[in-house]
Amino acid sequence: MERPELPLPQLHAFVVLAEELHFGHAAERLGVAQPPLSQQIRRLESKVGHDLFHRGPGRVTLTPAGRELLPAARRALTELAGGLAAARAAASGRTGRIRLGFAASLALTVLPALLRTYRERFPGVRLDIHEMTTAPQIAALHEKTIDAGLLREPPADEPELGFATVLTEGFVAVLPSAHPLAAQRSVRVAQLAGAPFVLPPREAGPRLHDQITALCQAAGFVPLVTQRAVEWQTVCALVEAGLGVSLAPASIRRIRLKGVAFRGIDAGAARTRVAVAWREDDRNPLVARLVEIIGGGPGAGP
Amino acid sequence: MERPELPLPQLHAFVVLAEELHFGHAAERLGVAQPPLSQQIRRLESKVGHDLFHRGPGRVTLTPAGRELLPAARRALTELAGGLAAARAAASGRTGRIRLGFAASLALTVLPALLRTYRERFPGVRLDIHEMTTAPQIAALHEKTIDAGLLREPPADEPELGFATVLTEGFVAVLPSAHPLAAQRSVRVAQLAGAPFVLPPREAGPRLHDQITALCQAAGFVPLVTQRAVEWQTVCALVEAGLGVSLAPASIRRIRLKGVAFRGIDAGAARTRVAVAWREDDRNPLVARLVEIIGGGPGAGP
DNA sequence: GCGCTCCATACCTCTAGAGATATCAGTCCA
């Protein structure tokens, strides 16, 4: 992109003169005397290298060069006025854009309602949603490539980020439909001992992973993970294929596969939480409003 | 249209920095040192009233305000570069626009071929055609609302305008089909004496009007004009309706109406001419080329 | 021929901004 050659004030004067076709009237509109306007147009013509106006007795008309430049000048001036207004509106929180990360499984629960509510309350704001698991969301927040995130079991050691719980939910066992335990209405975690397990990799969401592991250990065994998949949908598909069982947050029930059965477990009060995350130093009022909507109360945000 | 608030050089620097997200790299691209770029961006932010970039350890990112301004700034800079190039091309004759006036009857003869030839030879030039009779074309040339004109029998006393004959043609008698003279293959002008006449008003094209009047007077009578119409098509329709006869340039034959007969006349060498007109002081090379194409030879133009 | 209108030039002042160099502050890593 080359350095711009033409000064905007001259282009503005050019557009006004083109509309008036009278130096005196244009000068009046611009709030200047006629000689400075004449010189300003001359300077512009000097930069272009060609006349933009024909001056004749009792009249001023555009030259072909002037007619070509005029619409472009007008559009540029309009673009900049609009861009400036948009920038100011964005900074003040009236309009703009929020980049929101979300874990795929949350598309099944809180995300749809959030999108609907946010759009109703802030029609001038655009939500760009990006599916990513928890750890990449944390990284993206630090790198400022997203403005907020919806994630499971946020990490504890992130002082620069703020979190607010959106909801909590229990766990369910994920079994092939043909599995003997599928006949029961609910299963004890201990009954899964020895079965091959399918789980997301720990690095996709360490805290959730550790929570699931802790449930198994509390029941006396270490889960034998024989297959991993990043997406819960994929985990369920692998379970349906008979590659193992799983333990998942309750909302994963929404992934309906014919060959998969979800059963309550005896883990009692064990629950996993969904949180919204943001950067504490983020002054974007749109983020504050988003956290307010999700988190349910004021003050739980930047 | 308000005065523009943001200087183009700052906007240019803003766009480059937004692409690089690194002050040092952007400064290098712009060919300046890093401190001046930092100050330039600060000045821009001061005018906007909000930060456009987040500066963080090891990274620079756009704020929401910056993200809103960026596409508008980019489009404005692109528009202006394009407009400047278009203005320069137009002035040099490679592209641009020609506004051409033409008499409606000429749409039947020279205009189609002219448009085709001109578009083939100058694809980057747009011909804006405007139908108007001869006298308004002369006025429009003086007012510079058209660049050239195709007209009949140009006036003699227009020293500021140039003319070149495009073609000449004879006259024909225009008769209702049921008229007794329509049975003849050709008529003598004298045979039209006493018949009501339909002609365009003199002010639509004085010279052509006088030429027709002179033909009648040479045959010993003054045409009894009982109806006038500006367009030859309308003249013919009135003749068809039995309101009179007319004398018209030969190309008017192209207006085929069932109830109208065109017959050669005995006026011998009497001919009317079609000319292209332009302003002698017009330096637009596109006009010179147009006159060249129409007039057939170099030098017959500005 | 004179007065009016319209645009141009001359000359001046003033200022915003571009860009330089010098140097500082903050962060990160070995």
Place this chain on the structure above:
DNA sequence: TGGACTGATATCTCTAGAGGTATGGAGCGC
């Protein structure tokens, strides 16, 4: 803890351009 990297501030020079007033030239109408 020190060096490297990155962006910021301070200070300075220079220039383009905005806008003023004074005045001139061209064209037109009376």
